[in-house]
Amino acid sequence: MLSKTLKSCAMAAILIGMSSGAQATLIGDQVFCNVTDLNPNDPAHSCNLVNTVVVSPGAEFEIVAAPFGNAFSVDLDEETITIQHINFNFSASAQTAFELTLSSLHWLLPTGAIDIDGEILGIQSLVTNAGVNGISVGDIAFDAHSITINFEGSSFSTNPLPTGVRPEFVIDLRTTHDPVVSEPGSLALFGLGLAGLGYMRRRRSI
Numbered sequence: 001m002l003s004k005t006l007k008s009c010a011m012a013a014i015l016i017g018m019s020s021g022a023q024a025t026l027i028g029d030q031v032f033c034n035v036t037d038l039n040p041n042d043p044a045h046s047c048n049l050v051n052t053v054v055v056s057p058g059a060e061f062e063i064v065a066a067p068f069g070n071a072f073s074v075d076l077d078e079e080t081i082t083i084q085h086i087n088f089n090f091s092a093s094a095q096t097a098f099e100l101t102l103s104s105l106h107w108l109l110p111t112g113a114i115d116i117d118g119e120i121l122g123i124q125s126l127v128t129n130a131g132v133n134g135i136s137v138g139d140i141a142f143d144a145h146s147i148t149i150n151f152e153g154s155s156f157s158t159n160p161l162p163t164g165v166r167p168e169f170v171i172d173l174r175t176t177h178d179p180v181v182s183e184p185g186s187l188a189l190f191g192l193g194l195a196g197l198g199y200m201r202r203r204r205s206i
Contacts, residue, residue: 024107024115024177025078026054032103033061033074038152039097043068051104062086063100074102079124079175081147084168085131085156093157103146107177117176119144124172130160131167140171147173 031054033047048062048070059073068087071094075082081102085094107118120142128135134154141148149171156167 024109024118026076026105026107027056027078028108028112029054029104029106029114031060031076031105034101034103035063036099036101037097038099038150042097045071045096045098059084063098065096071096074100076102079173079177081171081173082168083149083171084166086166088158092159093155095155097152099148099150099152101146101148105145105147107175115177120147120173120175121178122174124174124178126169126171128169129165129167131157131165132169133157135169142173147171 030051032051033049035045035047037045043065046064046066048064049060052060054060054076056077057075059075061074062070063072063074065071065087071085071087073084073086075084083100088094105120107115109115123137123140123142126135126137126140132154133156135149135151139150139152139154141150158165158167161167
């Protein structure tokens with residue numbers, strides 16, 4: 001009986017800190033894209049598609065700056081959004097002012113069903129390379145199922161980057177699917193419990 005208890009406790013130790021929701025993903029979800037221009041003197045921006053299904057790898061959307069063509073690519077992954085400036089045909093740098101909104105962000109379970117409890121809780125991190133200026137966490141707004149990025153005051157340049165590298169930034173979303181890490185006190189108590197069970201087992205065998 002004690003052996004079974006120890007096995008159960010060991011299994012619980014393995015499961016501590018894990019979350020079943022961590023397996024949920026944006027891949028396979030249908031996401032909507034919308035751009036709002038903030039400066040009437042700038043070229044008009046728009047998404048090349050109203051909506052599309054998230055795939056991996058590859059960009060889901062491109063932001064078009066008329067009449068210059070595609071200016072940014074938007075690549076969604078399990079819980080990240082990568083935005084890259086892809087058009088420097090006329091200059092090595094660019095400034096822009098618009099808002100990009102990605103909406104209807106729903107996480108899919110391994111069965112393909114939508115996780116009704118899945119939602120965005122915040123921004124885990126924002127990583128930019130040397131070609132991006134003026135983009136910070138303060139420029140990102142979100143609710144449970146959408147994210148809006150304000151590009152006003154931002155600039156992008158290939159000058160500080162190696163040849164062939166594009167200016168880009170990556171947003172890592174904090175969601176309900178992130179693994180839950182147990183508090184150190186809980187882990188310590190659990191360890192003491194296992195030690196006590198082991199001691200009891202040794203005493204009974206004497």
